[in-house]
Amino acid sequence: MTGGAEAAPALPSLDGWRVGVIGFGLMGRPMARALAAAGAEVIVHARRASVRDIAAADGLETADSPAAVARTADVVLVIVSDTPAVESVVAGSGGLLGAVRPGHLVIDMGTTAVATTRALAARVAGAGADYVDAPVSGGQVGAEQATLSIMAGGTEAAIARARPVFQVLGTRLTHVGDVGAGQVAKAANQVVVGLTIGAVAEALTLARRAGVDPGRVRDALAGGFAESRVLAMHGRRMVEGAFTPGARATTQRKDLDQALALAEAVGVTLPATTLARDLYDRLIARGEGDLDHAALIRVLDDRVGPGR
Structure with a gap:
């Protein structure tokens, strides 16, 4: 059932999870650190090699393309600056669509245009994977303190798969509706x-x-x-x-x-x-x-x- 807000319970362990994080800026870096602290193996991609070096210095694995992330991680978070950047990550050269497979879960946690979100979700679904749009509120402070408010769009099954990740990153999750509803x-x-x-x-x-x-x-x-x-x-x-x-x-x-x-x-x-x-x-x-x-x-x- 959609529409209800959930206060997060005690943090789950992500031991055994391999989670990709694409984007390592004001929001992506603290979110990647929180996932690693919860036990996940985190694989980071950022466009600039110098930023990937920062991720490596944080003790995180790095990859040179979104597709390389998807080849080793079952869950991939996209935390980039704008709609064109999300399109590039998912559908561009070296993008996720070159590597996603049935069982993958792609979660866009940025703020992306609704029509583009739905179009990209359809392409990911065509590859047999799940897509959730899950933009956040709380800013850098919320990311650093893992107190983000997460507004999610997607199927019940996809949200259930993503919920342990969301519980690590935030203190409030609302399943707003189908894909695109989170961006609305x-x-x-x-x-x-x-x-x-x-x-x-x-x-x-x-x-x-x-x-x-x-x-x-x-x-x-x-x-x-x-x-x-x-x-x-x-x-x-x-x-x-x-x-x-x-x-x-x-x-x-x-x-x-x-x-x-x-x-x-x-x-x-x-x-x-x-x-x-x-x-x-x-x-x-x-x-x-x-x-x-x-x-x-x-x-x-x-x-x-x-x-x-």
Whole structure:
């Protein structure tokens, strides 16, 4: 039965599992480490040899292509930056489709366009393998602490196979529906996150420009209806001007644009999301797209953070 959220029980052992991890960035590296700590043999592929060297230094096995990962791992996690990267990993030269076989489980844990997710899943299913889309929320901190919230799409059987992996990586799993449903949920998540970051940025900028300490305003809002994780975590970043990325502004912009494309496909207008996307465009045009997405406040108030 889909639709229910599950709080994760005690962590399972992954002894005897061979798990591939494709992508070894802000999210992939801590997730690979968590899987290894649970007992899995982890095989990592990253496009750059220098990144594969980092994985080897972490004590993980490496492979020079996605297909090479699939030849030795029964479960393959894809944790890459965007939809074209997922397409390349699955269907490109040296991609998973060159090596997947019946019994394989491919899990896309990035944020990927819904139509592309369903098309890739069909191709993987044509090779006899299972495909789950399982984007996450919680950012780098959630990956490092293994407290991610996972929203999954796929068959009941595929989700059951993936569940031990999810229990290692996160504390909340929701089986949203069939393949693609996880990505729909993530699009909704990113709309809420993106708009809330914008709201917090405007509120704290208003406080600062009105001559009131924005840190104290943030404290005053805690516990009321304005309280949220974005206010707590990203509000602190904004107050302190600390924008080392947990999730990059370029990624947030990409996710909002993807949500807008989905909205257009289903005949929905999202005017506030369009504005938020455009504000991120302004931040990126300033050359600050690699900062944390909380740096959106710098579009409104140049006195915050880098370059003050």
